[in-house]
Amino acid sequence: xxxxxxxxxxxxxxxxxxxxxxxxxxxxxxxxxxxxxxxxxxxxxxxxxxxxxxxxxxxxxxxxxxxxxxxxxxxxxxxxxxxxxxxxxxxxxxxxxxxxxxxxxxxxxxxxxxxxxxxxxxxxxxxxxxxxxxxxxxxxxxxxxxxxxxxxxxxxxxxxxxxxxxxxxxxxxxxxxxxxxxxxxxxxxxxxxxxxxxxxxxxxxxxxxxxxxxxxxxxxxxxxxxxxxxxxxxxxxxxxxxxxxxxxxxxxxxxxxxxxxxxxxxxxxxxxxxxxxxxxxxxxxx
Ligand SMILES: C[S@@+](CC[C@H](N)C(=O)[O-])C[C@H]1O[C@@H](n2cnc3c(N)ncnc32)[C@H](O)[C@@H]1O
Numbered sequence: 389x390x391x392x393x394x395x396x397x398x399x400x401x402x403x404x405x406x407x408x409x410x411x412x413x414x415x416x417x418x419x420x421x422x423x424x425x426x427x428x429x430x431x432x433x434x435x436x437x438x439x440x441x442x443x444x445x446x447x448x449x450x451x452x453x454x455x456x457x458x459x460x461x462x463x464x465x466x467x468x469x470x471x472x473x474x475x476x477x478x479x480x481x482x483x484x485x486x487x488x489x490x491x492x493x494x495x496x497x498x499x500x501x502x503x504x505x506x507x508x509x510x511x512x513x514x515x516x517x518x519x520x521x522x523x524x525x526x527x528x529x530x531x532x533x534x535x536x537x538x539x540x541x542x543x544x545x546x547x548x549x550x551x552x553x554x555x556x557x558x559x560x561x562x563x564x565x566x567x568x569x570x571x572x573x574x575x576x577x578x579x580x581x582x583x584x585x586x587x588x589x590x591x592x593x594x595x596x597x598x599x600x601x602x603x604x605x606x607x608x609x610x611x612x613x614x615x616x617x618x619x620x621x622x623x624x625x626x627x628x629x630x631x632x633x634x635x636x637x638x639x640x641x642x643x644x645x646x647x648x649x650x651x652x653x654x655x656x657x658x659x660x661x662x663x664x665x666x667x668x669x670x671x672x673x674x
Contacts, residue, residue, distance in 0.1 A: 392447065397438040399423055399447070403454050410458045411595070418463050419454070425467045426450035460595035473522035477548050482540035484604035486518045490581050492667045493636050494522045496659060497579050500632055500670075505529055505576060510626065512565050512580040512619060513537075515604060517545030517558065519579050524554045530576070531557045533569045538562075538603055565615065566622040574631075578623040581636040582615030583607045611644050613637075620671065624652040627673045634670040642666030 393399040400419055407415035424431045426449035427442075442450070453466050464470040464485040470477055472486040473494055479485055497509070497519075506529035511520035514534035524530055534549075536542050539562045549558040561568035566578070584607040585593070597605060608614020616635050623633040633653065637645050646656045646669070653671035661667040 394441055394447075395438065396423065396427075396434050396440050396442065399442060399450060400434070400438075403450075407454065407457060411460070412457060418457055421463055422453040422457060422466060423450050426453055461599050462596045465599060470516075472516075472518045473525070475518070475522060475525060475552055477516040477518050477521070478544055478551065479516055480540075480544055481599065482538060482601060483515045483544050484600055486516055489661060489667055490519065490636060491522075492659070492661050493519055493579060493581055493634060496634050496668050496670060497523050497577055498526055500634070501527055501530070501576055503527065507531070507574065507576045507628075508533065508572060509576050510535070510566065510569055510572065510578045510623075512578060513582045513615070514545045514560065515541050515581070517548040517560065519581060520545075520558055521548055521552050521554055523579070524557055525552060531559070533559045533561060533572065535561050535563055535565065535568045537564055538601065541601075541604075565618055566626060569626065572626045574628040575626045576628060576631050578619065578627060578631075578633045580615070580619055580634075582619065584612045584615070584636070584638045584641065586610065586612040611641070613641060613644060613648060616645060616669070617648055620648055620650050620653065624673060629673060632670055632672045634668055637666060637669050639665040639667070642669075645669040 393402045403419040404416045420431045424434055427446055462485050464479045465481055470479050470486050508531050511532055511534045514536045517534055520532040520534045524532055534545055542560045542562045546560045549555040583605050585605045587606055642658045650671050656669045656671050658666045659668050
């Protein structure tokens with residue numbers, strides 16, 4: 389970047405090509421988000437006062453964030469939040485950054501649970517807690533048990549439940565998949581966005597993904613579907629008759645997921661996202 393751009397306009401103009409040259413695809417958007425965050429204003433405010441002068445502290449804060457982004461650290465870790473389902477979730481390096489694709493899992497869950505339903509759902513592999521919290525936000529009669537193997541992720545999920553006013557309806561438990569909630573019965577739905585990236589794909593991942601916890605990314609087994617396989621066994625005793633298990637999958641796993649053993653469930657139904665890619669596999673208990 390050229391030395392000491394002294395206005396918002398000059399800083400944006402210098403930052404955008406600097407980030408683009410480091411392989412950041414959304415360089416302009418990221419520059420806006422990071423500069424707005426450093427100045428403590430909204431993105432829109434940048435454009436309302438493009439010739440606003442910047443003092444040394446503001447410039448130093450913005451440059452520190454931009455430098456980290458230049459090393460491909462995800463924007464969400466730099467600003468500490470990411471939206472899903474219109475809700476802003478706290479993110480830390482202990483949790484996966486919520487992805488827009490995961491709204492498809494939320495949509496599918498809501499389609500299968502009546503607006504006035506009362507009962508319990510489980511969100512396994514909860515991370516930020518975004519799936520459970522988004523569903524509870526839309527279904528005031530539900531409670532959720534949210535599990536994660538990472539204790540640090542559970543702390544973030546609990547804070548997010550507090551932030552969105554559903555802490556009294558979310559029970560966050562640390563442990564392996566459904567082990568922390570084996571006592572549950574008559575559960576309406578078990579939802580999960582488990583890790584599903586194959587280990588063989590590790591080298592080809594975008595640089596940003598190397599900042600995210602490996603525990604959140606890499607699935608078990610050569611096909612990356614080990615968590616899904618285990619959930620199909622563990623979810624059945626918890627679910628009410630007619631209840632369902634819905635899991636996010638990778639875009640290339642649609643066929644393989646249909647071949648997983650699913651004793652006690654109807655055959656998998658795989659739904660596609662707006663781009664036509666397989667995104668969620670759903671099994672209804674027989
Ligand atoms: C792909 S992230 C999903 C996070 C969040 N649900 C979302 O959609 O953004 C997977 C999460 O599963 C957790 N995890 C990995 N293995 C697990 C296991 N065996 N049992 C429970 N959680 C696990 C990770 O710590 C991570 O938070």
